[in-house]
Amino acid sequence: MAERITPRSESYSDWYVDIVLGAELADYSPVKGTMVIRPRGYAVWERMQSILDGMFKETGHVNAYFPLLIPESFLKKEAEHVEGFAPECAVVTHGGGEELDEPLVIRPTSETIIWSMYKKWIQSYRDLPLLINQWANVVRWEKRTRLFLRTTEFLWQEGHTAHASAEEARDETLQMLEVYRRFAEEYMALPVLTGVKTPAEKFAGAVDTYAIEAMMQDKKALQAGTSHFLGQNFAKAFDVTFQTSEGGLDHVWATSWGVSTRLVGALIMAHSDDKGLVLPPRLAPTEVAIVPIFKNQNKTEVLAYASKLHQQLKPMHRVVLDDDDNNSPGWKFSQWELYGVPIRIECGPKDMQAEQVVLVRRDTGEKIPVPVAEAPARIAPLLEDIQRSLYDRALAFREENTRDIDDYQQLVSFMEGDGGFARVPWSGSPEAEAKVKEETKATIRVLPFGNEEAAAGKRCAITGEPARHMAIFAKSY
């Protein structure tokens, strides 16, 4: 099939859709705003899941599963929470052929049902901390959807923890943010900014929301993960108290944190090119695709040559041998590039003659002939190099497109022009933040850790008041 991918320069959003459909990551399904995650896309998510799950377990968390359906009244118990979520909730009103006494909300997130259970499970400080994660689907009725980035139903993990003190809960929030940062940078090859959200951008029901924020190739920001310090808001709403070691009674301190299948969208938009998907090796379901190049008269020999290599690599790497004899090598090259496989190995009669194979990097297209005997040992370092280059390239791109701006007109023209991340002194005024959003569509993506020192002595670019933060403004997904 002659897949034509719209070049990024022509239309970034068409390009994105072409990659998702062409690389067979997902497909549209019959209900508006929903999608099928196809095997090639789901395999990426499975790798993300298994790595993250390991990281959660290492930090002491356990998995559980809470139900999809939540009594509508639960949502209403936390005022800010219900206000934030009510408009995007899907509600079940009928079941078993009858109208229900109380409508059931399909979870948009699970804080309420989980805290209703935590009330039963927590009595004493000895029950704390309670560190539970769940892998689940959630539904948020979105008016505008985009494959992987914003769909009505999506998959995610949500961690919900309960602690005896504010400090401990705060530490947990920051610990999980750090887990997300490591995952994004070390596995997704995606550099991220970490910090806190402004009140306007935080999670409905949180005291503070922390986030990892990444830049996509169109210079827009994508929130890739969030970790919330919930204070005692949910404990109070659901009356979850515990006896302290001193015999007193206190409300429990809470956190929640999550990443979703949106990460797959982030991965695509961060690294892919006009030839197709580019996957960082550590998350690529297939690391190596071997493409033998044969003619009828030498088919047996070449396939044996390729197959031997395949057998050698299999114990060490996720490798496939494309021995289909119906498609031409050129077709296969394009196809594996579209699928985003980090390394392709070409081996034909000429290589056999020279006792070599050709390694081809997906990220640069570079062709590297190596002696066949050395090939198995060359793969791992090359994968690491690709992983590192993808990260370096993404970081360089973000830095090139991040500006220090302390003048409001400059900020406006920056956002009207090429755009990117603008590091701007900000007074902390919500009105100033809203004004920028109104006039430029850019929002404060994050207040990076340690930004306050950098703001010392500066004046807010919007109001002229003394600046309290260096805020990162950007248009976002």
Add this chain to the structure above:
RNA sequence: CGGGAUGUAGCCUAGUGGCUAAGGCGCCUGCUUUGGGAGCAGGAGACCGGAGGUUCGAAUCCUCUCAUCCCGACCA
């Protein structure tokens, strides 16, 4: 919820009132090929998004409707 676009075979498209709806890609069979998206031959696959109307006759004209995508508004 506003603006735009599109709906004809799995995909892309032609067909603007007249015979049995056409072509390309893909798919199936066979042969031939294979170092950057191969070739030949044969074959399967469509109630033209849906409903109603106009007409001797509708994929085509009219009305209504449904769906999806894109842009905007909205949105952890």
